[in-house]
Amino acid sequence: MPRADDLPSLDVSYLPTRCTTNPLGVKGAAEASVVGAPAALANAVVDALWPYGARHFDGAATPERIWKALQG
DSSP, X not given: OOOXXXXXXXXXXXXXXXXXXXXXXXXXXXXXXXTHHHHHHHHHXXXXXXXXXXXXXOSOOOHHHHHHHHHX
16 A cells, blocks of 8 residues: 555645635636536436437436437
């Protein structure tokens, strides 16, 4: 197992950048943990429909969209 003394030294710095797109000048941070979920669900739908010829799927997995994906 690697230990802390096996790693190279790190140079960490802080460079604040003010957001110019809102009045408070703040940026979001909590969104990063949920960004991948919709893509993962869409990929799961494509994986499930792949044997039936569906190669691409966009948007919400409604019954109508799944049916259209199966049709072509």
